[in-house]
Amino acid sequence: HLKTGAGYFVEAGDEIHYYAGDKVVIDAAMELTARGGGSFLKLDPSGVTLSGPAIKINIGGTPGNGSGLNILHAALPFVAAADQAGSTLARLSPSAKFPAPEPDMLAAQAAETDEIEDEEEEEETNLPIEQLITLRIGVFFDGTGNNKENSQSVAGCRAEDVGLEEIAEAIRQHCANHGFDRQGRSPDNSYGNDVTNVARLYGLYRDESDVKIEMSAQTASLRVYLEGIGTRSGTEDSLYSQGTGQGSAGARSRVEESPEKIAKAVNFFYQQNPHTQIERIEFDIFGFSRGAAAARDFANEVQKGADNLIAVALPPGSPMLSPNFGWNPDDVTLGFVGLFDTVAGIVAPGALDFSPHNHRNPGLNLQLAPGVAKKVVQLVARDERRHNFSLNSAGASDIVVPGVHSDLGGGYMPRAKEKVFLSRPRSSLARLTTPNEHTNACISTAAELDGKLGQLQRYGMGLSVESWSIELPFNRQRDLYREKHVFCAIQSEREVSGALSLVYFRVMRELAVREGVPMNDIPATPQLTLPAELEPIYVKVLAYATGESAHLALTDGEEALLYRRYIHQSANWNAANGWNNSVFSIFFINRPTQDGKRMVHQHD
Known part of the structure; x- marks a missing residue:
């Protein structure tokens, strides 16, 4: 049943067919x-x-x-x-x-x-002409191991949210299926991460896909979300794609998936607004980590004109496109590009490239030509120094701010117990009866701890020497006494907040809104409320990011606050599960660089 007010108009380029099994009735009162x-x-x-x-x-x-x-x-x-x-x-x-x-x-x-x-x-x-509009489309690429749907599906499984001992068995089983234990401890996968700033900004971007716009409207906006690298909603993560950035859930695959999602959103909008024709398209692009690398590659894909992947999904001549729309520079533009700490880190085993540390990222074009968009912004993590998290700079668009990689992009739990090794585990051979602290491994580690105290006091950490041992097989005919391998490392344990990412969520939103990006206001929910002690820091970071202030100008007290409560120790010697005793560095995926300085791949 279709009912309209003053008029209803249908236009087709070639033919319109109506068919009924029995009869067609056309009834007009006057003519x-x-x-x-x-x-x-x-x-x-x-x-x-x-x-x-x-x-x-x-x-x-x-x-x-x-x-x-x-x-x-x-x-x-x-x-x-x-x-x-x-x-x-x-x-x-x-x-x-x-x-x-x-x-x-x-x-x-x-x-x-x-x-x-x-x-x-x-x-x-x-007869009225078609309503010509500019369609603004937000495209959001989430980071490695980050997935909005997966994070939201297990929000009730975390210890800070609910007492797992008192919830229904069905819910407890759902949580266990995704790696949560009975104390609510989070697994090391996309289900164990909080939502990122990419997902939060996606939630704010104005989506009119199911809205009948006013006849006087000249613009409309849609949004599209791409899952984080190495993840799939509702299923297990792909360790291969997470480790290499390639494969079916890799960075380039996300770019190749985007046209179908964009076309689906545009078609749905057109179903609600068949009187409209798209005269221009303007993309706003956001990304975090490898998702930021995908966002940059997507920006270059759009620049290919009629040969780009989106043009294949929405070819010229499509009913929702104006007759003159041809994916030319006058037809499609990039508005705002917002990046959180690009880390491409592509590994290509087939090309014998096993290092995410280097500048080689096959399959991705990360170069952003001058004038590629109206505004390009990249927030860069000042305190990140992991070997495997080299920065892909965006040149003059970089804005360096306090925090490590996920302090900027999000994904850390709102509150978490951070327990990390700050030194590489040392090992030595000792008699089984020798106290661990008397072994060479632990004596050397204790000396290293004394040297780190001054450096790490600003973090407010409780530092200690952690030791463990493995008893060796004993052969009575060969061995004089029982022996063990002793391992020692400097350990830090503290509670740390994930709320620093909310500062950069607000900063990126404000920068985008100033460029005309259709963002809604931030809702006053507990999950998005900024702690009062971070408010003055947000004001200073925003002034610095907008160029209103030439320097960040945080006080010593503000810096100390960030280090004690908010900046995570992302660079550590915690090994991949079960490999803390390994002598191979490859298993320490979060290890720091040798000189303590982050590798930066410059933007040519």
Whole structure:
């Protein structure tokens, strides 16, 4: 059932077909007109009018075929008169003949025809044209191991949210299936991460895909979310894609998935607004970590014009695109590009490239040409120094701010117990009866602890030497006494907050809004409320990011606050599960760089 107010208009480039199994009824209270090729049929209170060079009434056959009955245009008045006298058109045969009409009748008919055609032309002139709009599309690429849907699906599993001992068994089983234990400890996968700033900004971006826009509207906006690298909503993560950035859930795969999602959103919008045609498209692009690398590659994909992947999904000539839209620079632009700490880190085993540390990132184009967008912003993590998290700079668009990688992009839990090794575990061989702290490994580690105290006091950490041992097999015929391998490392344990990411969430949103990005206000929810002690820091960071202040100018007290409560120790010697005793560095995926300084791949 379709009901409209003043009018309903349908336009097609070539054909429109209506089909019904039994009948089609067209009912008009005053007038019904059908016209085509210069001929027309009109029904109104005065009668039925047909006009055209020739009129054919088929007897038998199918429309357009069958046995034709040619009636001269001038004979129509006679036919009408005969019908009123009782001779209906249904009784006519193919051989029926009609006498020639009177000259006065011909003149009157011609005058009436001209009048009707003038009326039709006037009506056609008054038909409204298509509503041309600029469509703004936000495209959001989440980070490695980050997935909005997965994080939200287990929000009730975390210890700070709910007492797991008291919840229903079905819920507890759901949590256990995704790696949460009975104390609510989080697993090391996309289900164990909080939502990122990319997901938060996606939630704010104005989405009008299911809205019937006003007839006076000149713009509309849609949003599209791409899952984080190495993740799939509702399923297990891909360790291969997380480790290499490649594969079916890799960075380039996310770029290749985006056109289908964009086309789906555009088509849904068009279903709600069939009177609109898209005159221009403007993309806003956001990304974090490897998602930021995908965002940069997507920006370059858009620059390919009619050859880009989105143009394949929405080719010129599509009904929702204006006739002049051809994916040319005048048709599609990049508005705002917002990046959180780009780390491409692509590993290519097939090319014998096993290091995410280097500058080689096959399959991705990270270069952003001058003027590629109206505004490009990259927030860079000042305190990140992991070997495997080299920065892909965006040149003059970089804004260096306090924190490590996920302090900027998000994903850390709101509150968490951080327990990390700050030194590489040392090992030594000792008698089984020797106290661990008396072994060479632990004595050397204790000396290293003394050297780190001054450096790490600002973090407010409780530092200690952690030791563990593995007893070796004993052979009575060969060994004089039982032995063990002793391992020692400096350990830190503290509670740390994930709220620093909310500062950068607000900063990026404000920078985007100032460039005209259609973002809603931040809702006053507990999850998005900024701690009061971070408010003055946010004000200073925003002033620095906007250029209103030449320096960040945090006080010593503000820096100390960030280090004690908010900046995580991302660089550590915690090994991949089960590999703390390994002598191979590859298993310490979060290890710091050798010189303690982050590798930066410059933007050419």
